[in-house]
Amino acid sequence: METNKKKLGALDISTRIRKEIFDGGIAFKEKLPAERVLADFYNVSRGTIRSALKHLEKDHYLTIKPGSGAVVSYERLKAIVSPVENANPLELIDARFAIEPHICRLAILHGKREHFKKLDDYMTLMEKNPDHTKEFAIADTNFHKTLAESTGNNLLIWIISQITAARDLPEWTKARNLTLNKDIVTLYNLQHRNILNALIAREPELAASAMKEHLETARLSLTRASGT
Amino acid sequence: METNKKKLGALDISTRIRKEIFDGGIAFKEKLPAERVLADFYNVSRGTIRSALKHLEKDHYLTIKPGSGAVVSYERLKAIVSPVENANPLELIDARFAIEPHICRLAILHGKREHFKKLDDYMTLMEKNPDHTKEFAIADTNFHKTLAESTGNNLLIWIISQITAARDLPEWTKARNLTLNKDIVTLYNLQHRNILNALIAREPELAASAMKEHLETARLSLTRASGT
DNA sequence: TAAAATTGGTTTAGTATTGGTACAAATAAG
DNA sequence: CTTATTTGTACCAATACTAAACCAATTTTA
Numbered sequence: 001m002e003t004n005k006k007k008l009g010a011l012d013i014s015t016r017i018r019k020e021i022f023d024g025g026i027a028f029k030e031k032l033p034a035e036r037v038l039a040d041f042y043n044v045s046r047g048t049i050r051s052a053l054k055h056l057e058k059d060h061y062l063t064i065k066p067g068s069g070a071v072v073s074y075e076r077l078k079a080i081v082s083p084v085e086n087a088n089p090l091e092l093i094d095a096r097f098a099i100e101p102h103i104c105r106l107a108i109l110h111g112k113r114e115h116f117k118k119l120d121d122y123m124t125l126m127e128k129n130p131d132h133t134k135e136f137a138i139a140d141t142n143f144h145k146t147l148a149e150s151t152g153n154n155l156l157i158w159i160i161s162q163i164t165a166a167r168d169l170p171e172w173t174k175a176r177n178l179t180l181n182k183d184i185v186t187l188y189n190l191q192h193r194n195i196l197n198a199l200i201a202r203e204p205e206l207a208a209s210a211m212k213e214h215l216e217t218a219r220l221s222l223t224r225a226s227g228t
Numbered sequence: 229m230e231t232n233k234k235k236l237g238a239l240d241i242s243t244r245i246r247k248e249i250f251d252g253g254i255a256f257k258e259k260l261p262a263e264r265v266l267a268d269f270y271n272v273s274r275g276t277i278r279s280a281l282k283h284l285e286k287d288h289y290l291t292i293k294p295g296s297g298a299v300v301s302y303e304r305l306k307a308i309v310s311p312v313e314n315a316n317p318l319e320l321i322d323a324r325f326a327i328e329p330h331i332c333r334l335a336i337l338h339g340k341r342e343h344f345k346k347l348d349d350y351m352t353l354m355e356k357n358p359d360h361t362k363e364f365a366i367a368d369t370n371f372h373k374t375l376a377e378s379t380g381n382n383l384l385i386w387i388i389s390q391i392t393a394a395r396d397l398p399e400w401t402k403a404r405n406l407t408l409n410k411d412i413v414t415l416y417n418l419q420h421r422n423i424l425n426a427l428i429a430r431e432p433e434l435a436a437s438a439m440k441e442h443l444e445t446a447r448l449s450l451t452r453a454s455g456t
Numbered sequence: 457t458a459a460a461a462t463t464g465g466t467t468t469a470g471t472a473t474t475g476g477t478a479c480a481a482a483t484a485a486g
Numbered sequence: 487c488t489t490a491t492t493t494g495t496a497c498c499a500a501t502a503c504t505a506a507a508c509c510a511a512t513t514t515t516a
Contacts, residue, residue, distance in 0.1 A: 067501030
């Protein structure tokens with residue numbers, strides 16, 4: 001592959017450096033040698049090197065700062081995005097549908113009094129004013145997180161935290177703004193209260209089905225919003 | 229891209245130290261040499277060393293305290309190990325109990341013929357010889373993975389892959405060796421067959437309860453093994 | 457406890473290095 | 487030929503590095 005006698009062009013060099021970044025030869029945040037050094041190394045003029053580096057900067061592989069140098073801005077690990085961030089709202093609802101009803105059952109088995117107290121506090125917050133959809137959304141997230149915490153199962157807590165983290169993503173926020181209104185909030189509050197009551201009454205199946213009903217409502221309002 | 233003859237810059241030095249921390253050369257909570265010593269060691273001025281250390285502090289690799297020194301605040305293991313790897317087998321079973329029954333329901337909704345074919349292939353493998361517990365364990369993992377894939381929900385697929393990945397960990401392997409024998413394998417095969425039959429018959433609740441029964445058996449054999 | 461030594465934090469000014477730019481000549485590609 | 491790229495050079499501006507001195511927090515020593 002090496003045509004040693006042949007002079008290298010700007011594109012050849014940018015390809016080489018890009019490969020080296022890909023393979024980890026030059027890692028994230030590492031500094032490239034100075035343009036004059038690279039020119040000497042590749043046996044080309046400085047202008048050619050500059051042209052090559054400009055291409056890489058345009059593709060966000062490098063960050064070039066005058067007087068300072070060129071630094072690798074491409075992070076290999078970050079390129080692998082979490083599936084959570086790629087999931088659409090309906091996929092998330094399906095996942096919650098799988099997990100949260102059973103979380104209710106486990107909450108009754110392992111939940112402490114302080115967890116139920118915390119859940120009640122969040123309920124009070126949500127019921128305070130059905131018009132404040134933003135505050136409702138935050139308290140809602142905390143409600144479901146606390147519910148997961150009450151199971152004492154770190155794996156489930158982690159999964160729910162991953163899922164709820166997605167609610168801060170732009171796509172989800174947009175969907176929420178479309179669906180949340182005073183009537184929906186009032187309905188959600190009623191359903192949350194049903195869940196909490198079933199938990200306190202130590203009725204696992206009642207709590208689970210109350211959760212299913214809640215998630216079914218959420219799914220419906222979501223499909224209705226995207227359908228119109 | 230090592231230009232060893234050249235004088236080192238702040239970024240070069242921060243890269244070197246970061247690598248040493250990452251490779252465990254300087255352990256968690258260990259103290260770095262004084263800035264003046266490092267300056268002498270790297271043959272640069274103290275300002276350059278300070279600049280390098282500041283970068284590392286910004287990335288939470290170090291904690292610098294005036295008058296006292298710079299201490300490694302980056303915990304290598306904690307950064308790599310995911311919550312899944314810290315979960316114990318019983319927590320994993322609970323999580324699977326939450327998720328997999330509903331996966332059965334979704335598999336009936338979204339599963340294609342090729343998925344069921346693949347499931348049947350793994351069944352054949354598992355039924356081939358109940359004595360080969362090692363091959364059984366691998367096919368078992370693939371069975372549950374394929375089941376998740378048949379839902380078409382990337383989030384659920386990812387969660388299950390995370391959970392099944394934990395089965396290769398020492399703790400889980402140990403527990404499996406304690407519980408798996410010919411009788412258990414035969415029972416598991418029967419239960420797997422029940423699940424698959426329910427899927428093919430398009431009976432969501434039947435499939436879900438077959439899965440619950442399967443996981444209940446797994447949980448029982450696990451507690452029995454740790455109880456003796 | 458008090459003094460001394462060590463360590464990081466800061467400032468200052470001078471020097472060296474680096475990327476940014478411009479332009480004419482040489483080379484390559486079509 | 488024409489056109490585009492590369493080259494070589496010189497200079498500018500931004501940034502990094504050096505060196506020295508002093509301050510403030512902490513640790514060590516007596």
